[in-house]
Amino acid sequence: MAEEREETELNTATTERQEPSARAATGESAAAVVELVGVTKTYPGEEESAVADVDLRIREGEFFSILGSSGSGKTTTLRMIAGFEQPTIGRVFLDGNDATDVPPYRRDVSTVFQNYALFPHMKVQANVAYPLKMSGVPRREIGPRVKEALERVSMAEYAKRLPHQLSGGQRQRVALARALIRGPRLLLLDEPLGALDLKLREEMLFVLKRLQREVGITFIYVTHDQGEALAMSDLMAVMNKGRIEQLATPAEIYAKPATSFVAGFIGKTNLLSCRHVEGNRAEAGSVPLILAEDPKQSQFTLSVRPESILIGTDCHSLPNRFVAEVSEVLFLGHEREVLAKIGDQRLMVRSQDLTVGPGDTIEFGWDPKEAVIVEATGG
Amino acid sequence: MSTITGEQAAAGEVTSPNRLWQSIKKFLALSPALVWIFVLVLLPNIFLILYSVWENDLGTISQNWTLDNYSSLFQSEVFKTLLKRTLIISLVSTTIATLIAYPLAYVVVTKFGRYKTIAALLIIIPLWVSYLMRVFAWKIILGEEGVLNGMLMSLGITDKPSEAFLYSTTTVIVALTYVAIPYIFLSTYTALDRIPRHYYEASSDCGASPWGTFRNVIWPLSRPGVAVGFAIGFVLTFGDYVTPAMVGGLEGTMLGSIVLQEFGNANNWPMGAGIGVVIAGAGLLVLAVVSLFTRLDARIE
Numbered sequence A: 001m002a003e004e005r006e007e008t009e010l011n012t013a014t015t016e017r018q019e020p021s022a023r024a025a026t027g028e029s030a031a032a033v034v035e036l037v038g039v040t041k042t043y044p045g046e047e048e049s050a051v052a053d054v055d056l057r058i059r060e061g062e063f064f065s066i067l068g069s070s071g072s073g074k075t076t077t078l079r080m081i082a083g084f085e086q087p088t089i090g091r092v093f094l095d096g097n098d099a100t101d102v103p104p105y106r107r108d109v110s111t112v113f114q115n116y117a118l119f120p121h122m123k124v125q126a127n128v129a130y131p132l133k134m135s136g137v138p139r140r141e142i143g144p145r146v147k148e149a150l151e152r153v154s155m156a157e158y159a160k161r162l163p164h165q166l167s168g169g170q171r172q173r174v175a176l177a178r179a180l181i182r183g184p185r186l187l188l189l190d191e192p193l194g195a196l197d198l199k200l201r202e203e204m205l206f207v208l209k210r211l212q213r214e215v216g217i218t219f220i221y222v223t224h225d226q227g228e229a230l231a232m233s234d235l236m237a238v239m240n241k242g243r244i245e246q247l248a249t250p251a252e253i254y255a256k257p258a259t260s261f262v263a264g265f266i267g268k269t270n271l272l273s274c275r276h277v278e279g280n281r282a283e284a285g286s287v288p289l290i291l292a293e294d295p296k297q298s299q300f301t302l303s304v305r306p307e308s309i310l311i312g313t314d315c316h317s318l319p320n321r322f323v324a325e326v327s328e329v330l331f332l333g334h335e336r337e338v339l340a341k342i343g344d345q346r347l348m349v350r351s352q353d354l355t356v357g358p359g360d361t362i363e364f365g366w367d368p369k370e371a372v373i374v375e376a377t378g379g
Numbered sequence B: 001m002s003t004i005t006g007e008q009a010a011a012g013e014v015t016s017p018n019r020l021w022q023s024i025k026k027f028l029a030l031s032p033a034l035v036w037i038f039v040l041v042l043l044p045n046i047f048l049i050l051y052s053v054w055e056n057d058l059g060t061i062s063q064n065w066t067l068d069n070y071s072s073l074f075q076s077e078v079f080k081t082l083l084k085r086t087l088i089i090s091l092v093s094t095t096i097a098t099l100i101a102y103p104l105a106y107v108v109v110t111k112f113g114r115y116k117t118i119a120a121l122l123i124i125i126p127l128w129v130s131y132l133m134r135v136f137a138w139k140i141i142l143g144e145e146g147v148l149n150g151m152l153m154s155l156g157i158t159d160k161p162s163e164a165f166l167y168s169t170t171t172v173i174v175a176l177t178y179v180a181i182p183y184i185f186l187s188t189y190t191a192l193d194r195i196p197r198h199y200y201e202a203s204s205d206c207g208a209s210p211w212g213t214f215r216n217v218i219w220p221l222s223r224p225g226v227a228v229g230f231a232i233g234f235v236l237t238f239g240d241y242v243t244p245a246m247v248g249g250l251e252g253t254m255l256g257s258i259v260l261q262e263f264g265n266a267n268n269w270p271m272g273a274g275i276g277v278v279i280a281g282a283g284l285l286v287l288a289v290v291s292l293f294t295r296l297d298a299r300i301e
Ligand SMILES: Nc1ncnc2c1ncn2[C@@H]1O[C@H](COP(=O)(O)OP(=O)(O)O)[C@@H](O)[C@H]1O
Pocket: A043, A044, A046, A049, A050, A051, A068, A069, A070, A071, A072, A073, A074, A075, A076, A077
């Protein structure tokens, strides 16, 4: 049942994804809040591009995540959207207008900085009032709006404190209130939960999601934490070495990773390098496999998630079925992670059977539909 | 020290003899510094004040308490004129120097990127040139045989060398401004350099123009550095006597010059000490005013 639901979600995702690009092709860009076209950023004096040839289209009201490991170019991408960096090549569109050369203070974009960047000499209320003051909102309107904004993040009682008198989580909330008070079209969050401990982090995830739903602003959320990205996003981009490896819904990215990098980065997976034999048959090393469909290349990588591998009697009806020797077992509490050897291949499977130990033989297999052919990632 | 803190933590509370012992220890640890402060700062000033309340007896000092030195000082028209002039010269040149040095530091910090250190060094290098050399440089530029006169004559603006550029209040102000600039630059540069990039960005992100960012964020955060720089510049120029002696002439004489006179030719040490106390007092007064601007309830991270 769960599979079926994933399937349908996946389908809608694919159609949704095609729609914007089709619209871009006809030159219409009405609903895109942000659009990056062929953006490359090379910092002066650097050989490699921090961001390379990125195309992005983010629509109104979306919770969009950029996921990638440290140094993959997430912050640089965000800074180009905010206007702190200029792309070396390419254009940045905001609301359909070319904003590439527009300075940050003329962009209707707010940022929650990785280190919050609250002004240290201003009280919490002055910090939150600052964007209103700068955009010339009459003084008597500012007070109530600041109060409301602070209440929304449960920080009203700290209005008279200075930033250094707050804890990390409290600063985070103030930074959020400051970023949201003008009601920007777009909110950029650069690893906003990075400095918080686990419990606060989970709490803030809920706060963020609730705020986004309440205010209906487009969020671009940068993180290196796949869990956060999967949980929060409507759409997400996985970045690696300055490039977008895949742009899709979390469900699609999880179920159908486009590249071996994505497959390896999101959750655990088995990556098998395979050779096409004929029809839907292939070989991983010396191990024969059945595929769901004919592969297009003669050499390819297959991703099989441990949780789609069934063990014991469950796998008897499956076309891919193996008897393997257990080489290592890792106890994870509710289950065991088992490293099993078939021929010259090693696969990771999950087992609820607590008696499995090294040297035992187990039987397992998977439905060909659960295995995904991914592009090999260069490097 | 660390073992004591450990014991305290274990005991849960600090007993008072223990605390007393702690303060004594702290005091002892500081004592070399305290001795230095006493010898180098307090002692000379105590002597200065003592001399100023002793009697001058035809060039020798008799240790009778008196306030005559001060009363005759403040009755003297010459002294009052000089005090006023010194204050004006010093405040004007320090203000001009601040108005030049601070924007300069701002431009260097914000616009020079990774070359800012080199740019800062180029500006401070005049500090390394000997003081006398610098004053002589001004003489070469402003004097009768100087560069400025030569230029004006060759351009046909004047037909004979003018003495007006040297030996005037203006000359002293120009020279003292030049003396103060590097110090104020150093102080303001340090203050501006401590402000992280992300405050500029956050302000811009909040919709503030560069001017708005400067006025609301950068200026308040760097103001203490400006105040300290101003104070240093003031103290430096207020007590100066070399510059006025070299380029000031009669019109440019300052208080420092007559301190020199009283201790030297006039051989009236108590009077000289009195003027010294007035100079130090004026310096303290300015520092007190300035310290109102150095308060910053903020911690820059
Ligand atoms: N100001 C800069 N100058 C030079 N290189 C930079 C600068 N900022 C980032 N980089 C480089 O660009 C790459 C991408 O950095 P960044 O966008 O910060 O990645 P992420 O946010 O994903 O960790 C990294 O290799 C980093 O070293």
